[in-house]
Amino acid sequence: MCNTCGGTHRVTYKNSFGAYIFQACPSCGPVPEHIRKAKREALNKRLEDARKRFGMDEKTGGDAA
Ligand SMILES: [Zn+2]
Numbered sequence: 001m002c003n004t005c006g007g008t009h010r011v012t013y014k015n016s017f018g019a020y021i022f023q024a025c026p027s028c029g030p031v032p033e034h035i036r037k038a039k040r041e042a043l044n045k046r047l048e049d050a051r052k053r054f055g056m057d058e059k060t061g062g063d064a065a
Contacts, residue, residue, distance in 0.1 A: 002028050009035075 001007045005025035009032070015021050024030035 004028075 002025060004027045005011050009025050009028055009030060010022050011025050012020050012022055
């Protein structure tokens, strides 16, 4: 496993303002596209499940007025 990022492909450092900055790992590069895609799909699925659970379907979510 990479010692720089610990296998996450991301490194974190603090800038001069004390804010955390995420960067692609200089040793192994950015997160591979297939992992990003899998994560995005998992997130989308969770959002979809939450939407169904709370009845926030687009057909019924018309309380904007
Ligand atoms: Zn790395």
